[in-house]
Amino acid sequence: MKKGVFQICYCKKCNNTIWPPREICHICNSKSDWKKSTNFGKILEFSKKESMYFGLIEIDDGIRILGNITSTSSPKVGQLVRMNVSFNSKPNYSFIVENN
Amino acid sequence: MNKVAIVSTGQTKFSKDNGDVEKLLFESASNCIQSTNNCDLKDVEGVIVSTNNNSKYLGAILSETMGIRPKISHSIEHLCSSGTNAIISAYAYISSGLSDIMLISGAESATNPGQVLEWDKSRGSLEHPIYWGSMLTKSHKRKFETTEEELAIVSAKNHKQAMDNPFAYSNEPRTISEVMNSKQITEDLRILDCSRSCSGSSSILLASEEKAKALSDQPVWITGIGQKTMSASFTKNILGEIESTRIAADSTYKMAKIEPRNIDVAEVHDAFSVCELMAISELGMTSNEKSGEFVRNLFNTENRMINPRGGLIGAGHPLGATGISQTIEITNQLQGKSDRRQISNAETGLIHNMSAAGTSSSIMVLQN
Numbered sequence: 001m002k003k004g005v006f007q008i009c010y011c012k013k014c015n016n017t018i019w020p021p022r023e024i025c026h027i028c029n030s031k032s033d034w035k036k037s038t039n040f041g042k043i044l045e046f047s048k049k050e051s052m053y054f055g056l057i058e059i060d061d062g063i064r065i066l067g068n069i070t071s072t073s074s075p076k077v078g079q080l081v082r083m084n085v086s087f088n089s090k091p092n093y094s095f096i097v098e099n100n
Numbered sequence: 101m102n103k104v105a106i107v108s109t110g111q112t113k114f115s116k117d118n119g120d121v122e123k124l125l126f127e128s129a130s131n132c133i134q135s136t137n138n139c140d141l142k143d144v145e146g147v148i149v150s151t152n153n154n155s156k157y158l159g160a161i162l163s164e165t166m167g168i169r170p171k172i173s174h175s176i177e178h179l180c181s182s183g184t185n186a187i188i189s190a191y192a193y194i195s196s197g198l199s200d201i202m203l204i205s206g207a208e209s210a211t212n213p214g215q216v217l218e219w220d221k222s223r224g225s226l227e228h229p230i231y232w233g234s235m236l237t238k239s240h241k242r243k244f245e246t247t248e249e250e251l252a253i254v255s256a257k258n259h260k261q262a263m264d265n266p267f268a269y270s271n272e273p274r275t276i277s278e279v280m281n282s283k284q285i286t287e288d289l290r291i292l293d294c295s296r297s298c299s300g301s302s303s304i305l306l307a308s309e310e311k312a313k314a315l316s317d318q319p320v321w322i323t324g325i326g327q328k329t330m331s332a333s334f335t336k337n338i339l340g341e342i343e344s345t346r347i348a349a350d351s352t353y354k355m356a357k358i359e360p361r362n363i364d365v366a367e368v369h370d371a372f373s374v375c376e377l378m379a380i381s382e383l384g385m386t387s388n389e390k391s392g393e394f395v396r397n398l399f400n401t402e403n404r405m406i407n408p409r410g411g412l413i414g415a416g417h418p419l420g421a422t423g424i425s426q427t428i429e430i431t432n433q434l435q436g437k438s439d440r441r442q443i444s445n446a447e448t449g450l451i452h453n454m455s456a457a458g459t460s461s462s463i464m465v466l467q468n
Contacts, residue, residue: 047234048287064335
Protein backbone atom coordinates (compact mmCIF):
# COMPACT_ATOMS: atom_id res chain seq x y z
CA MET A 1 0.00 0.00 0.00
CA LYS A 2 3.00 2.28 0.58
CA LYS A 3 3.65 1.94 -3.17
CA GLY A 4 0.09 2.95 -3.94
CA VAL A 5 -1.04 -0.62 -4.71
CA PHE A 6 -4.07 -2.15 -2.97
CA GLN A 7 -4.01 -5.92 -2.73
CA ILE A 8 -6.77 -8.21 -1.61
CA CYS A 9 -6.00 -10.82 1.03
CA TYR A 10 -7.57 -14.21 0.32
CA CYS A 11 -7.27 -17.79 1.52
CA LYS A 12 -5.16 -20.00 -0.72
CA LYS A 13 -7.21 -23.07 0.24
CA CYS A 14 -10.87 -22.00 0.41
CA ASN A 15 -10.58 -18.77 -1.62
CA ASN A 16 -12.37 -16.77 1.11
CA THR A 17 -11.70 -13.01 1.07
CA ILE A 18 -10.08 -11.87 4.32
CA TRP A 19 -10.81 -8.23 5.16
CA PRO A 20 -9.19 -6.54 7.04
CA PRO A 21 -6.16 -8.65 5.98
CA ARG A 22 -4.81 -11.40 8.26
CA GLU A 23 -2.20 -14.10 7.85
CA ILE A 24 -4.57 -16.97 8.65
CA CYS A 25 -8.04 -17.65 7.19
CA HIS A 26 -10.77 -17.44 9.87
CA ILE A 27 -12.81 -20.13 8.10
CA CYS A 28 -10.30 -22.93 7.40
CA ASN A 29 -7.16 -21.75 9.28
CA SER A 30 -5.02 -21.95 6.13
CA LYS A 31 -2.44 -19.36 5.16
CA SER A 32 -3.56 -16.33 3.23
CA ASP A 33 -2.08 -14.83 0.08
CA TRP A 34 -2.50 -11.62 -1.92
CA LYS A 35 -4.06 -10.78 -5.26
CA LYS A 36 -4.27 -7.49 -7.05
CA SER A 37 -7.47 -5.49 -6.82
CA THR A 38 -9.17 -4.12 -9.93
CA ASN A 39 -9.31 -0.84 -7.95
CA PHE A 40 -12.88 -0.31 -9.15
CA GLY A 41 -15.90 -0.12 -6.91
CA LYS A 42 -19.36 1.39 -6.48
CA ILE A 43 -20.73 3.96 -4.05
CA LEU A 44 -23.05 2.48 -1.40
CA GLU A 45 -23.61 5.77 0.47
CA PHE A 46 -21.99 9.19 0.66
CA SER A 47 -21.99 12.50 2.51
CA LYS A 48 -19.87 15.66 2.51
CA LYS A 49 -17.60 17.36 5.03
CA GLU A 50 -16.76 20.94 4.12
CA SER A 51 -15.88 20.73 0.41
CA MET A 52 -14.93 17.01 0.37
CA TYR A 53 -17.33 14.18 -0.38
CA PHE A 54 -16.77 10.90 1.46
CA GLY A 55 -18.57 7.61 1.43
CA LEU A 56 -18.85 3.87 1.87
CA ILE A 57 -17.57 2.06 -1.21
CA GLU A 58 -17.76 -1.61 -2.15
CA ILE A 59 -14.85 -2.86 -4.29
CA ASP A 60 -13.89 -6.36 -5.48
CA ASP A 61 -15.05 -9.41 -3.58
CA GLY A 62 -17.48 -7.43 -1.38
CA ILE A 63 -14.74 -5.46 0.42
CA ARG A 64 -16.18 -2.26 1.89
CA ILE A 65 -14.11 0.83 2.62
CA LEU A 66 -14.72 4.37 3.91
CA GLY A 67 -12.87 6.99 1.91
CA ASN A 68 -12.91 10.40 0.29
CA ILE A 69 -14.68 10.79 -3.05
CA THR A 70 -13.54 13.18 -5.78
CA SER A 71 -16.35 14.31 -8.01
CA THR A 72 -17.15 17.53 -9.83
CA SER A 73 -20.86 17.08 -9.04
CA SER A 74 -22.81 15.35 -6.26
CA PRO A 75 -22.01 11.62 -6.31
CA LYS A 76 -24.78 9.05 -6.74
CA VAL A 77 -25.42 5.73 -5.02
CA GLY A 78 -24.34 2.94 -7.37
CA GLN A 79 -21.89 5.17 -9.25
CA LEU A 80 -18.64 3.55 -10.44
CA VAL A 81 -15.46 4.81 -8.76
CA ARG A 82 -11.73 4.14 -9.13
CA MET A 83 -9.66 3.75 -5.96
CA ASN A 84 -6.31 5.33 -5.13
CA VAL A 85 -4.46 4.27 -1.98
CA SER A 86 -1.56 5.66 0.01
CA PHE A 87 -0.11 4.88 3.40
CA ASN A 88 1.27 7.34 5.92
CA SER A 89 1.18 5.64 9.35
CA LYS A 90 -2.39 4.61 8.41
CA PRO A 91 -4.10 3.75 5.14
CA ASN A 92 -5.72 6.53 3.16
CA TYR A 93 -8.33 5.61 0.55
CA SER A 94 -9.65 7.99 -2.06
CA PHE A 95 -12.08 7.35 -4.87
CA ILE A 96 -12.56 9.15 -8.16
CA VAL A 97 -15.95 9.05 -9.86
CA GLU A 98 -15.59 7.51 -13.31
CA ASN A 99 -17.04 9.31 -16.35
CA ASN A 100 -17.33 12.44 -14.23
CA MET B 101 -29.40 -19.72 38.48
CA ASN B 102 -29.63 -17.26 41.38
CA LYS B 103 -31.79 -14.16 40.84
CA VAL B 104 -29.79 -10.91 40.71
CA ALA B 105 -30.95 -7.48 41.90
CA ILE B 106 -29.70 -3.92 41.72
CA VAL B 107 -29.63 -2.74 45.33
CA SER B 108 -27.99 0.70 45.16
CA THR B 109 -26.56 3.27 42.77
CA GLY B 110 -24.27 6.31 42.77
CA GLN B 111 -23.20 8.88 40.18
CA THR B 112 -21.07 11.98 39.63
CA LYS B 113 -22.18 14.92 37.53
CA PHE B 114 -21.00 14.60 33.93
CA SER B 115 -18.82 17.52 32.84
CA LYS B 116 -16.32 18.68 30.23
CA ASP B 117 -13.61 19.03 32.90
CA ASN B 118 -10.68 16.66 32.52
CA GLY B 119 -11.40 14.33 35.44
CA ASP B 120 -8.97 11.95 37.11
CA VAL B 121 -10.44 8.51 36.45
CA GLU B 122 -9.37 7.01 39.83
CA LYS B 123 -10.99 9.91 41.73
CA LEU B 124 -14.14 9.74 39.62
CA LEU B 125 -14.50 6.00 40.27
CA PHE B 126 -14.07 6.55 44.02
CA GLU B 127 -16.67 9.33 44.09
CA SER B 128 -19.46 7.38 42.40
CA ALA B 129 -18.59 4.14 44.25
CA SER B 130 -18.73 5.97 47.60
CA ASN B 131 -22.09 7.50 46.70
CA CYS B 132 -23.32 4.03 45.75
CA ILE B 133 -22.21 2.31 48.97
CA GLN B 134 -23.55 5.14 51.14
CA SER B 135 -27.00 4.78 49.60
CA THR B 136 -27.43 1.15 50.73
CA ASN B 137 -28.98 -0.08 53.94
CA ASN B 138 -25.84 -0.82 55.99
CA CYS B 139 -23.59 -2.50 53.46
CA ASP B 140 -20.60 -4.05 55.20
CA LEU B 141 -17.67 -3.64 52.80
CA LYS B 142 -16.35 -7.04 53.95
CA ASP B 143 -19.34 -8.58 52.14
CA VAL B 144 -18.47 -7.06 48.74
CA GLU B 145 -16.93 -10.03 46.96
CA GLY B 146 -16.30 -8.46 43.56
CA VAL B 147 -15.28 -5.10 42.09
CA ILE B 148 -15.48 -4.58 38.31
CA VAL B 149 -14.36 -1.36 36.65
CA SER B 150 -15.68 -0.34 33.24
CA THR B 151 -13.58 2.12 31.27
CA ASN B 152 -11.76 2.86 28.02
CA ASN B 153 -9.06 4.69 29.97
CA ASN B 154 -5.55 3.28 29.64
CA SER B 155 -4.85 3.29 33.40
CA LYS B 156 -3.90 -0.15 34.70
CA TYR B 157 -5.24 -2.31 37.53
CA LEU B 158 -8.23 -0.09 38.23
CA GLY B 159 -10.29 -2.90 39.83
CA ALA B 160 -7.66 -3.33 42.52
CA ILE B 161 -7.06 0.43 42.84
CA LEU B 162 -10.77 1.13 43.39
CA SER B 163 -10.95 -1.77 45.86
CA GLU B 164 -8.02 -0.40 47.89
CA THR B 165 -9.30 3.18 47.92
CA MET B 166 -12.75 1.95 48.99
CA GLY B 167 -11.34 -0.36 51.68
CA ILE B 168 -12.65 -3.49 49.96
CA ARG B 169 -10.70 -6.77 49.67
CA PRO B 170 -12.76 -8.62 47.08
CA LYS B 171 -12.35 -12.13 45.74
CA ILE B 172 -12.84 -10.83 42.20
CA SER B 173 -11.51 -7.57 40.74
CA HIS B 174 -10.78 -6.60 37.15
CA SER B 175 -11.56 -4.10 34.39
CA ILE B 176 -13.79 -4.43 31.34
CA GLU B 177 -13.37 -2.50 28.09
CA HIS B 178 -15.83 -2.81 25.21
CA LEU B 179 -15.90 0.74 23.81
CA CYS B 180 -19.23 2.52 24.35
CA SER B 181 -21.00 -0.52 25.84
CA SER B 182 -18.33 -1.27 28.46
CA GLY B 183 -20.79 -0.35 31.23
CA THR B 184 -23.51 -2.86 30.44
CA ASN B 185 -20.89 -5.51 29.69
CA ALA B 186 -19.48 -4.98 33.19
CA ILE B 187 -22.94 -5.28 34.76
CA ILE B 188 -23.70 -8.43 32.77
CA SER B 189 -20.38 -9.96 33.81
CA ALA B 190 -21.17 -9.23 37.45
CA TYR B 191 -24.62 -10.73 36.92
CA ALA B 192 -22.93 -13.92 35.69
CA TYR B 193 -20.70 -14.11 38.78
CA ILE B 194 -23.71 -13.80 41.08
CA SER B 195 -26.17 -15.98 39.19
CA SER B 196 -23.56 -18.77 39.02
CA GLY B 197 -22.95 -18.59 42.76
CA LEU B 198 -19.34 -17.40 42.56
CA SER B 199 -20.22 -14.17 44.36
CA ASP B 200 -23.11 -12.66 46.33
CA ILE B 201 -22.41 -8.93 46.19
CA MET B 202 -20.59 -7.08 43.36
CA LEU B 203 -19.69 -3.40 42.92
CA ILE B 204 -19.56 -2.20 39.29
CA SER B 205 -18.06 1.24 38.61
CA GLY B 206 -17.58 2.95 35.28
CA ALA B 207 -15.67 6.13 34.53
CA GLU B 208 -14.19 8.13 31.69
CA SER B 209 -12.21 11.30 31.31
CA ALA B 210 -13.32 13.90 28.73
CA THR B 211 -9.96 13.83 26.96
CA ASN B 212 -9.82 10.05 26.54
CA PRO B 213 -9.30 9.29 22.84
CA GLY B 214 -11.02 5.89 23.25
CA GLN B 215 -13.87 6.74 20.87
CA VAL B 216 -11.63 6.05 17.85
CA LEU B 217 -11.15 2.37 16.93
CA GLU B 218 -7.72 2.39 15.28
CA TRP B 219 -7.83 -1.35 14.47
CA ASP B 220 -10.60 -0.84 11.93
CA LYS B 221 -8.43 -0.20 8.87
CA SER B 222 -11.48 -0.32 6.61
CA ARG B 223 -12.23 3.23 7.81
CA GLY B 224 -8.89 4.43 6.42
CA SER B 225 -8.17 7.93 7.67
CA LEU B 226 -11.89 8.55 8.37
CA GLU B 227 -11.70 7.03 11.85
CA HIS B 228 -13.86 9.44 13.81
CA PRO B 229 -17.44 8.32 14.62
CA ILE B 230 -18.90 11.31 12.71
CA TYR B 231 -18.14 9.48 9.46
CA TRP B 232 -20.17 6.37 10.26
CA GLY B 233 -22.79 8.61 11.92
CA SER B 234 -23.14 10.46 8.61
CA MET B 235 -23.46 7.20 6.66
CA LEU B 236 -26.21 5.91 8.95
CA THR B 237 -28.06 9.24 8.85
CA LYS B 238 -27.91 9.65 5.07
CA SER B 239 -28.99 6.06 4.58
CA HIS B 240 -31.96 6.45 6.98
CA LYS B 241 -33.09 9.57 5.17
CA ARG B 242 -32.77 7.83 1.81
CA LYS B 243 -34.42 4.52 2.72
CA PHE B 244 -37.12 5.64 5.14
CA GLU B 245 -37.76 9.25 4.04
CA THR B 246 -36.71 10.48 7.49
CA THR B 247 -36.70 14.28 7.57
CA GLU B 248 -34.16 16.73 9.00
CA GLU B 249 -36.88 17.90 11.39
CA GLU B 250 -37.56 14.38 12.69
CA LEU B 251 -33.84 13.96 13.40
CA ALA B 252 -33.76 17.34 15.16
CA ILE B 253 -36.72 16.33 17.34
CA VAL B 254 -34.65 13.48 18.84
CA SER B 255 -32.03 15.98 19.99
CA ALA B 256 -34.54 18.63 21.13
CA LYS B 257 -36.44 15.99 23.13
CA ASN B 258 -33.33 14.59 24.78
CA HIS B 259 -31.91 18.03 25.62
CA LYS B 260 -35.27 18.96 27.15
CA GLN B 261 -35.40 15.77 29.22
CA ALA B 262 -31.79 16.25 30.38
CA MET B 263 -32.81 19.56 32.00
CA ASP B 264 -34.42 17.53 34.80
CA ASN B 265 -31.40 15.25 35.22
CA PRO B 266 -29.08 16.76 37.88
CA PHE B 267 -26.16 14.60 36.65
CA ALA B 268 -26.44 15.60 32.96
CA TYR B 269 -23.69 17.36 31.07
CA SER B 270 -26.23 19.65 29.41
CA ASN B 271 -28.98 21.46 31.26
CA GLU B 272 -29.68 23.78 28.36
CA PRO B 273 -32.95 23.54 26.43
CA ARG B 274 -32.56 23.28 22.66
CA THR B 275 -35.48 23.98 20.34
CA ILE B 276 -36.01 22.06 17.11
CA SER B 277 -34.99 25.20 15.23
CA GLU B 278 -31.80 25.57 17.28
CA VAL B 279 -30.85 21.97 16.54
CA MET B 280 -31.57 22.38 12.82
CA ASN B 281 -29.51 25.58 12.69
CA SER B 282 -26.62 24.31 14.80
CA LYS B 283 -23.14 24.00 13.32
CA GLN B 284 -23.00 21.62 10.37
CA ILE B 285 -20.33 18.95 11.02
CA THR B 286 -21.04 17.10 7.78
CA GLU B 287 -23.80 17.44 5.21
CA ASP B 288 -25.86 14.98 7.31
CA LEU B 289 -24.82 15.75 10.90
CA ARG B 290 -25.17 18.89 12.97
CA ILE B 291 -23.26 19.41 16.20
CA LEU B 292 -26.46 19.00 18.25
CA ASP B 293 -27.13 15.61 16.61
CA CYS B 294 -23.99 14.26 18.28
CA SER B 295 -23.46 12.92 21.79
CA ARG B 296 -20.46 14.44 23.53
CA SER B 297 -17.48 12.86 25.21
CA CYS B 298 -17.25 14.06 28.80
CA SER B 299 -15.93 13.14 32.23
CA GLY B 300 -18.14 11.23 34.61
CA SER B 301 -18.62 8.14 36.69
CA SER B 302 -21.44 5.89 37.80
CA SER B 303 -21.63 2.86 40.08
CA ILE B 304 -24.08 0.13 40.87
CA LEU B 305 -24.24 -2.58 43.53
CA LEU B 306 -25.63 -5.99 42.53
CA ALA B 307 -26.67 -8.68 45.00
CA SER B 308 -28.05 -12.19 45.03
CA GLU B 309 -31.68 -12.70 46.09
CA GLU B 310 -30.50 -13.92 49.47
CA LYS B 311 -28.59 -10.71 50.19
CA ALA B 312 -30.67 -8.18 48.24
CA LYS B 313 -33.54 -7.72 50.66
CA ALA B 314 -31.22 -6.77 53.54
CA LEU B 315 -29.48 -4.16 51.39
CA SER B 316 -32.48 -2.48 49.77
CA ASP B 317 -36.17 -1.93 50.45
CA GLN B 318 -36.77 -1.75 46.70
CA PRO B 319 -34.50 -4.20 44.87
CA VAL B 320 -34.84 -4.03 41.09
CA TRP B 321 -34.37 -7.36 39.30
CA ILE B 322 -32.42 -8.05 36.13
CA THR B 323 -34.83 -10.36 34.31
CA GLY B 324 -33.59 -10.25 30.73
CA ILE B 325 -30.18 -10.09 29.06
CA GLY B 326 -29.20 -10.25 25.39
CA GLN B 327 -25.89 -9.57 23.67
CA LYS B 328 -24.63 -9.85 20.11
CA THR B 329 -21.40 -8.96 18.31
CA MET B 330 -21.53 -8.98 14.50
CA SER B 331 -18.01 -7.67 13.77
CA ALA B 332 -15.56 -4.95 14.80
CA SER B 333 -15.50 -3.25 11.39
CA PHE B 334 -18.21 -0.65 10.82
CA THR B 335 -18.00 -1.18 7.07
CA LYS B 336 -19.47 -4.69 7.45
CA ASN B 337 -22.76 -3.22 8.75
CA ILE B 338 -25.82 -3.34 6.54
CA LEU B 339 -26.70 0.35 6.21
CA GLY B 340 -30.15 1.13 7.60
CA GLU B 341 -30.00 -1.70 10.14
CA ILE B 342 -28.51 -2.44 13.56
CA GLU B 343 -28.60 -6.21 13.29
CA SER B 344 -26.78 -6.76 16.61
CA THR B 345 -29.55 -4.87 18.44
CA ARG B 346 -32.31 -6.84 16.74
CA ILE B 347 -30.72 -10.18 17.66
CA ALA B 348 -29.83 -9.13 21.23
CA ALA B 349 -33.35 -7.75 21.76
CA ASP B 350 -34.90 -11.06 20.70
CA SER B 351 -32.77 -12.94 23.26
CA THR B 352 -33.59 -10.40 25.96
CA TYR B 353 -37.35 -10.57 25.42
CA LYS B 354 -37.27 -14.38 25.45
CA MET B 355 -35.30 -14.48 28.71
CA ALA B 356 -37.58 -11.91 30.38
CA LYS B 357 -40.70 -13.54 28.84
CA ILE B 358 -41.99 -10.16 27.66
CA GLU B 359 -42.75 -8.40 24.37
CA PRO B 360 -41.77 -4.91 23.22
CA ARG B 361 -45.23 -3.57 24.11
CA ASN B 362 -44.56 -4.42 27.76
CA ILE B 363 -41.71 -1.88 28.00
CA ASP B 364 -42.78 1.13 30.10
CA VAL B 365 -39.51 3.05 29.88
CA ALA B 366 -36.24 2.63 27.95
CA GLU B 367 -32.78 4.10 27.76
CA VAL B 368 -31.47 3.69 24.20
CA HIS B 369 -28.03 4.43 22.78
CA ASP B 370 -28.46 7.75 20.91
CA ALA B 371 -24.80 8.28 19.98
CA PHE B 372 -26.25 10.33 17.10
CA SER B 373 -29.90 11.35 16.59
CA VAL B 374 -30.42 8.67 13.95
CA CYS B 375 -29.29 5.96 16.38
CA GLU B 376 -32.36 6.55 18.58
CA LEU B 377 -34.68 6.12 15.58
CA MET B 378 -32.85 2.94 14.53
CA ALA B 379 -32.73 1.56 18.09
CA ILE B 380 -36.45 1.92 18.84
CA SER B 381 -37.17 0.21 15.51
CA GLU B 382 -34.79 -2.71 16.08
CA LEU B 383 -36.17 -3.06 19.63
CA GLY B 384 -39.61 -3.63 18.09
CA MET B 385 -41.25 -0.49 19.50
CA THR B 386 -42.00 0.93 16.06
CA SER B 387 -40.76 0.55 12.46
CA ASN B 388 -37.96 2.48 10.77
CA GLU B 389 -40.55 4.16 8.51
CA LYS B 390 -42.62 5.32 11.50
CA SER B 391 -39.76 6.01 13.94
CA GLY B 392 -39.65 9.74 13.21
CA GLU B 393 -43.40 10.03 13.79
CA PHE B 394 -43.08 7.94 17.00
CA VAL B 395 -40.49 10.33 18.45
CA ARG B 396 -42.47 13.38 17.30
CA ASN B 397 -45.49 12.10 19.24
CA LEU B 398 -43.37 11.57 22.36
CA PHE B 399 -42.05 15.13 22.05
CA ASN B 400 -45.46 16.72 21.45
CA THR B 401 -47.12 14.86 24.32
CA GLU B 402 -44.13 15.27 26.70
CA ASN B 403 -43.99 11.50 27.06
CA ARG B 404 -40.53 10.70 28.43
CA MET B 405 -40.61 6.94 27.95
CA ILE B 406 -37.51 7.00 25.67
CA ASN B 407 -34.31 8.35 27.24
CA PRO B 408 -35.90 10.11 30.24
CA ARG B 409 -32.48 11.17 31.63
CA GLY B 410 -31.69 12.86 28.29
CA GLY B 411 -29.87 10.00 26.58
CA LEU B 412 -26.28 10.30 25.45
CA ILE B 413 -27.07 13.49 23.51
CA GLY B 414 -28.47 15.34 26.51
CA ALA B 415 -26.72 13.71 29.46
CA GLY B 416 -23.29 13.24 27.82
CA HIS B 417 -21.32 10.14 26.89
CA PRO B 418 -18.45 9.19 29.23
CA LEU B 419 -17.95 5.85 27.48
CA GLY B 420 -17.24 3.52 30.42
CA ALA B 421 -19.94 5.10 32.58
CA THR B 422 -22.72 5.39 29.99
CA GLY B 423 -24.23 1.90 30.24
CA ILE B 424 -24.17 2.07 34.02
CA SER B 425 -25.88 5.49 34.06
CA GLN B 426 -28.52 4.16 31.66
CA THR B 427 -29.12 1.26 34.08
CA ILE B 428 -29.29 3.63 37.05
CA GLU B 429 -31.98 5.69 35.31
CA ILE B 430 -34.15 2.63 34.66
CA THR B 431 -33.58 1.45 38.25
CA ASN B 432 -34.70 4.83 39.62
CA GLN B 433 -37.73 4.80 37.32
CA LEU B 434 -38.79 1.36 38.59
CA GLN B 435 -38.30 2.52 42.18
CA GLY B 436 -40.42 5.64 41.57
CA LYS B 437 -37.46 7.88 42.40
CA SER B 438 -37.07 9.86 39.17
CA ASP B 439 -38.76 13.05 40.38
CA ARG B 440 -39.84 15.18 37.40
CA ARG B 441 -38.59 12.52 34.97
CA GLN B 442 -40.81 9.83 36.49
CA ILE B 443 -42.89 7.62 34.17
CA SER B 444 -46.01 6.75 36.15
CA ASN B 445 -46.45 3.13 37.23
CA ALA B 446 -43.28 1.94 35.49
CA GLU B 447 -42.84 -1.79 36.12
CA THR B 448 -40.64 -2.94 33.22
CA GLY B 449 -37.71 -1.03 31.76
CA LEU B 450 -35.08 -1.67 29.09
CA ILE B 451 -31.47 -0.59 28.61
CA HIS B 452 -29.92 -0.59 25.11
CA ASN B 453 -26.17 0.04 24.90
CA MET B 454 -24.04 -0.49 21.76
CA SER B 455 -20.52 -0.03 20.41
CA ALA B 456 -18.80 1.06 17.20
CA ALA B 457 -21.79 1.90 15.00
CA GLY B 458 -23.82 -0.95 16.43
CA THR B 459 -21.37 -3.68 15.46
CA SER B 460 -22.24 -5.03 18.92
CA SER B 461 -25.15 -4.50 21.30
CA SER B 462 -25.97 -5.30 24.91
CA ILE B 463 -29.53 -5.14 26.21
CA MET B 464 -31.07 -5.68 29.63
CA VAL B 465 -34.62 -5.74 30.98
CA LEU B 466 -35.23 -4.71 34.59
CA GLN B 467 -38.40 -5.30 36.60
CA ASN B 468 -39.47 -4.17 40.07
